[in-house]
Amino acid sequence: MSRRQLHLNVNLLHSGVYPSAWRLPASRPDAFIDIGHFVRVAQIAERGKFDAIFLADTPSISDRIDYRPLNALEPTIVLASLAAATTRIGLIATASTTYNEPFNLARRFASLDHVSGGRAGWNVVTTADAAAGRNFGLAAAVEHRTRYERAHEFVAVVHKLWDSWEDDAFVGDKATGRFVDTAKVHPIRHRGPHYAVEGPLNLPRAPQGRPVTVQAGGSQDGRDLAAATADAVFTLSQTIPDGVAYARDLRARAAAFGRPANAIVILPGLATVIGSTEAEARRRQDELWDLVPIEYSLARLAGTLQIAPERLDLDKPLPDPLPLPPNANHTMFQGTVALARRDNLTVRQLLRALGGGVGHRIVVGTPETVADDIEAWFRAGAADGFNLMPDVLPDGLETFVDAVVPILQKRGLFRTAYSGTTLREHFDLERPACHRPSAAALLAG
Amino acid sequence: MSRRQLHLNVNLLHSGVYPSAWRLPASRPDAFIDIGHFVRVAQIAERGKFDAIFLADTPSISDRIDYRPLNALEPTIVLASLAAATTRIGLIATASTTYNEPFNLARRFASLDHVSGGRAGWNVVTTADAAAGRNFGLAAAVEHRTRYERAHEFVAVVHKLWDSWEDDAFVGDKATGRFVDTAKVHPIRHRGPHYAVEGPLNLPRAPQGRPVTVQAGGSQDGRDLAAATADAVFTLSQTIPDGVAYARDLRARAAAFGRPANAIVILPGLATVIGSTEAEARRRQDELWDLVPIEYSLARLAGTLQIAPERLDLDKPLPDPLPLPPNANHTMFQGTVALARRDNLTVRQLLRALGGGVGHRIVVGTPETVADDIEAWFRAGAADGFNLMPDVLPDGLETFVDAVVPILQKRGLFRTAYSGTTLREHFDLERPACHRPSAAALLAG
Known part of the structure; x- marks a missing residue:
């Protein structure tokens, strides 16, 4: 496909991105642990020809679960189950470099790629959250710079493991009895400094060669990590100029x-509240906002900051000055502060603009x-597409697929059918060649 | 169900337990990485009313892949996908205590339990294999005793995490906006000495309370671990007296x-080669044996010893004496040596009796x-059932389900329909109560 096309992921956040989504009459509160809910959303997204499903994650309780659902089910388990219920849509799961072993993670995502026929993606996060550290034997969170060095x-280790079998290493020749050509493994x-991994992986190379690598960090270190290693980025931009500046910066680093x-697909987060009229959309947003307890929104904002x-x-407006805390989630911190300063919002106005904890940009209409x-x-070059965050799931996604996707298709911006079978093909990315290490490099090891 | 019933798992070893299974005309060599193959086997086992599917695992290349398939796909990914393609059968995956973090593992299996509606089991192994250590930053394998102390x-940590949410902690009350009663989390x-984990798990308690804990160690340490923690054991016994002695010993330790x-279901491994006549079964075994290269069988035996x-x-017979090596897989070592000594087999006869690398007891007929x-x-009390290892998959399992299961059902030994929906119900095990730690224990903690 020579013409530049829009890319759309859906961020499958349990009942929807609004903290109050689970309280709407049509929502089921237990959707966050109901695989049937995830299947329904995935099948709607696939019907809408979306590129991928995206699952966020933190290995801890990082939010106020007294008020709202959490990302509870382990994402690769969910996606392996969704792989069986879908045929084309990509499957991107978040996993932390700070709280996993590279061998296990490389194998899990390569396995997901095999099981799904080449639809797996790994969203690399370093996990700022201090509560996560305490679940893994650490008294405090790992410091930002160290997290990124390790990341x-x-x-790099994961990519090497994904390349440790040449594409034709598996032979399976019944006549000779040769199963694997071990000279190609x-x-x-x-x-x-941080990892010692012998390899090879105990799994033939994945259908995509390497599962798609996604990165979600907005800090300087995060951008460098994305520029060096990512096939796609999940970003936070509040305005088109911000988005353009981010894209220019990232492409220069790459x-x-x-x-x-064109090595990296840039996908800002975008929350949607859709109505058949502007007034209906605003009423829907009001209803969602009214169901978010103010103490929750405040706690959430305080946590971000x-x-x-x-x-x-x-x-009053946010305190000024407001320095970047060492272990903040940089993307969320900067996006929130930028939004507040731009329109000189009071905290109450900011909370509402943030959807009571949505965080990402919200479009209502x-x-x-x-x-x-x-x-x-898309046309301004502020985005190659979006990581869509419907207000309520599956309802908000269904509306998007039935009402917005046809408009985008009519305008020639978005596919009307899948042209490939793998996530790399959806993202218009090449299948990476297998970089076989030279004998000299191995000896220098 | 008051009457004692047989339990049957199928050990879903890629193309079958015979190292040569992949070379038979009807076999597909790539079955080991084809999720469609796993689905077919699982659906046949479910048709046969089996208790569970069992997946073995080692996070390394631990066998001669130039000659035979390996356990390549990560087991929980496979089982999450099979959960979507089956409705009743239990799903047991092997995972190492030496090369995982307790928080991640507890969450992955609890997620599998949610996704499958209460069908998950965790087979606890400590992973003797030295190659595994080198994939996780260790120069040598972890010593046997240390592995079991850590295990x-x-x-214990995993079980505590599984109990960290009381059964009714999730509320989801739309009217009040209370999502979780955090006083119950x-x-x-x-x-x-080895782990510091704050918890709680970021996931409501699993449908089974705790996924079923399976243990497969035959060493003294392994038996103690099973006696203390396991709901089921996967053992290796070559004779009924051995099996009876093992069961007596394990129940005394428990x-x-x-x-x-009756707290532990005892399931020895059992490889099957089935024909419509004794002669046809022997011919099938001959065919499988003839396709195993002798250098493979020898290397495998040398590896076990x-x-x-x-x-x-x-x-000649095995060397004598043959002391237990410090980092051997005790179960395999002892089973192999016992088989050789019992009938004073030469190495060639032993290789054949072992099916060229099957390891477990083989019944042919x-x-x-x-x-x-x-x-x-079963009647002698040497087994509560078996971890079945068909010679060739799916073929050998299909024969078992169509021809052996009806005989067992006619004799009143095996269920004709599932009476429950969870693996605990299949195994006739109670759902564990949630042992909420007392405040005093927490303060002392």
Whole structure:
């Protein structure tokens, strides 16, 4: 496909991105642990020809579960189950480089790629959350810089493991009895500051060669990690100029790593609240907002900013200055502060603009409004597509698929049928060649 | 169900337990990475009313892949996919306590339990294999005793995490907006010699309360681990007296831990080669044996015994004495040596008796012969059932389901329909109560 096409993932956040989504009359509160709910959403997204399903994750309770659902089910387990219930849509799961072993993670995603026929993606996160550290023997969270140093090495190890079997290493010749040509299976012999991994992986190379690598960090370190290793990024931008600046910055960094300009698909988060009229959309947003307890929104904002909730006055702007805390989620912190400063919002106005904890940009309106917004970002080069966060699931996605997707298709922006079978094909990315390490490199190990 | 019933798992070893299974005309060599193959086998087993599918695993290449398939796909990924393609059969995956983090493992199996509606089981192994250690930053394998010390603590942590949400902690009350009653979600605050895990798990309690815990160690340490923690054991016994002695020993150890006599389901491995006549079964076994290269069988035996292949003379018995090596797989070592000594076999005869690398006991014959064998073991108290290892998959399982299962059902030994929906119900095990830690224990913790 030569013409640039829009890419759409759906961020399958349990009952929807609004913290109050589970409280709507049509929602089932137990959707977050009901695989049937995940299947329904995935099948709607596949009907809408979406590129992928995206699952966020943190290995801890990182939010106020007294008020809202959490990402509970382990994402690769969910996606392996969805692989059996879908045929084309990509399957992207978040997994932490700080709290996994590279061998196990490489194998799990390569297995998901085999099981799904080449539809797996790994969203690389380093996990800022301090509660996660305490579930893995650490008294405190790992410091930002250290997390990213480890992440660079971790991703490199995973990529080496994914390349440790040449594409034709598996033979399976009944006549000779030769099962694998072991001359084409290579230990990786990685010895780095953080990891020592001998390899090879105990699994033939995946259908995609390497599952798609996604990255979601907005910090300087996060951008460098994405520029060096990612096939796609999940970002947070509040305005088109922000998005354009981000894309320019990221592509420049990628070029510095010797990568082509189109090597990375840029997908900002986009929350949607859709109605058949503007007024209906606003009423829906009001209803969702009214069901978010204010103490929840405040606690959530204080958590993003890593300050005491008492420092937030509902009728005043954010405290100023507001320095970046060392262990904040940089993307969420910067997006939130930028939004508040841009329109000089009071905390109460900011909470509402954030959807009471949605975090990402929210577009509210008719299907035409939403399609116009998406087209404007896409044509301006602020986005190659979006990581869509419907207000309520499956309802908000169903509306998007039935009402917005046809507009995007009519405008020639979005596919009307899948042209490939793998996530790499959906994203218009090449299948990476197997970089067989030279004998000299191995000896130098 | 008051009457004692037989339990049957199928060990879903890629193309079958015979190393040469993949070379038969009807076999597909790529079955080991084809999820469609796993689905077919699982659906046949479910048609046969089996208790569970069992997946073995090692996080390394631990066998001669130039000659035979390996356990390549990560087991929980496979089972999550099979959960979507089946409705009743249990799903047991092997995972190592030495090369996982307790939080991640507890969450993955609890997620599988949610996704499958209460059908998950975890087969606890400590992974003797030295190659595995090198994939996780270790220069050598972890020593046997240390592995088991860690395993005891690891399993305890996992069980605590599985109990960290009380059964009714999830509320989801739309009217009040209360999502979770956080007073019923408890940190576990585990601080032990090997692990420090704060908890709670970020997932409501699983449908089974705790997924079924299976253990497969035959060493003294392995038996103690099973006696203390397991709901079921996967053992290796070559004779009925061996099986009876094992069961007596294990039940005595369980009693010493204060557990009732029927707390553990004992399932020896059983390889089957079935023909419509005895002669046809023997021909099938001959065909499978002829396709196993002798150098493979020898290397495999040398690996089990942890000695150089040159020390094995095809026409002489095993070397004597043959001390237990420190990092051997005790179950396989002892089963192999016992088989050789019992009938004073030469190495060549032993290789054949082992099926060229099958390892477990092999029964060869007609459906009646196989059913008689199973009934004899069951009635003698040498087994509560079997971890079945068909010679070739799916073919050998299909024969078992169509020809042996009806005989066992006619004799009143095996269910004709599932009476429950969870693996615990299939195994006739109670759903464990949620042992909420007392405040005092937490403070002391």
